[in-house]
Amino acid sequence: MNSSNYLYAAYAATWLIHGFYISVLIRRYFRLRGRISGQTKR
Amino acid sequence: MKRVFPILAVLTALLLAYGFYEAMWVAPTERTMGDVQRIFYYHVPSAWTGFCLFFTNLLASIVYLIWKNPKADALAVSSAEVGVVFCTIVLVTGPIWARPVWGIWWTWDVRLTSTLVLWLIYVSYLVLRRFSDSSQTPVLAAVLAIFGALDVPLVYFSIWFFRTQHPQPVIGGGGSLDPRMLRVFLLNLFTFSCFGAMLCWARYRLEWMQREVDEAEALESLLGTESVSLRDTQVKIAAGKNPRHP
Numbered sequence: 347m348n349s350s351n352y353l354y355a356a357y358a359a360t361w362l363i364h365g366f367y368i369s370v371l372i373r374r375y376f377r378l379r380g381r382i383s384g385q386t387k388r
Numbered sequence: 389m390k391r392v393f394p395i396l397a398v399l400t401a402l403l404l405a406y407g408f409y410e411a412m413w414v415a416p417t418e419r420t421m422g423d424v425q426r427i428f429y430y431h432v433p434s435a436w437t438g439f440c441l442f443f444t445n446l447l448a449s450i451v452y453l454i455w456k457n458p459k460a461d462a463l464a465v466s467s468a469e470v471g472v473v474f475c476t477i478v479l480v481t482g483p484i485w486a487r488p489v490w491g492i493w494w495t496w497d498v499r500l501t502s503t504l505v506l507w508l509i510y511v512s513y514l515v516l517r518r519f520s521d522s523s524q525t526p527v528l529a530a531v532l533a534i535f536g537a538l539d540v541p542l543v544y545f546s547i548w549f550f551r552t553q554h555p556q557p558v559i560g561g562g563g564s565l566d567p568r569m570l571r572v573f574l575l576n577l578f579t580f581s582c583f584g585a586m587l588c589w590a591r592y593r594l595e596w597m598q599r600e601v602d603e604a605e606a607l608e609s610l611l612g613t614e615s616v617s618l619r620d621t622q623v624k625i626a627a628g629k630n631p632r633h634p
Contacts, residue, residue, distance in 0.1 A: 349424040349488045356427040356484040360434070360477050367473045367587070374594055381601050385608070
């Protein structure tokens with residue numbers, strides 16, 4: 347395997363992990379927003 | 389504050405893009421390792437940011453143990469979670485770098501093993517926070533965080549005190565770095581620190597919001613049939629009134 351491929355793999359892994367974590371935070375935020383709007387409707 | 393966050397987030401994103409460009413195309417290619425050495429510009433700043441977040445977790449845990457401040461507890465859980473993300477990146481990019489350079493993905497030397505132990509300690513901290521319902525959970529987690537933080541200096545100084553496969557630190561360890569490489573490294577160090585701080589801030593806001601919603605729902609269920617909206621409850625709590633006796 348070309349050494350550049352390891353470089354691309356490392357950078358891709360870094361951004362995949364960050365992207366996944368940011369998506370988890372966004373999902374949690376919208377779930378909370380849903381709970382808040384459910385509360386205010388009651 | 390609500391306006392500052394998006395502005396800082398955009399600035400951090402721009403910095404990250406610039407840091408990526410500098411690391412990939414501007415920094416000179418290392419003579420012996422070639423292009424794979426550029427992993428250094430992500431691996432080391434991620435480790436640094438993870439350590440800073442675990443240190444934040446330590447301070448917040450101590451503050452919580454002394455003053456029982458719920459904001460310190462929220463900061464502790466937020467910094468630990470974001471720290472685990474950065475530590476995961478260190479543990480993933482390290483073996484990817486090691487394979488072409490050392491010829492192996494992993495070796496059980498002190499630096500690598502202590503980093504894995506550090507990651508496991510903070511993952512267990514998060515598992516404790518997630519699945520324990522006891523009112524003593526924040527206290528237990530704060531104590532675990534203090535023990536976990538003891539591993540951070542062991543990870544950092546392991547390459548000074550033990551013979552390891554891992555290279556010596558480039559700064560302050562007798563090594564030398566090309567000034568152009570140093571500039572790109574410091575840029576990415578700053579950029580990742582800002583990114584870590586932004587993620588921790590976002591996670592902290594989310595944690596605090598979650599606690600307020602949980603509290604409001606608990607109060608509402610206590611009140612039974614009486615309808616109390618979340619906003620009303622929050623206003624009453626903020627005013628120091630007991631929502632059960634308005």
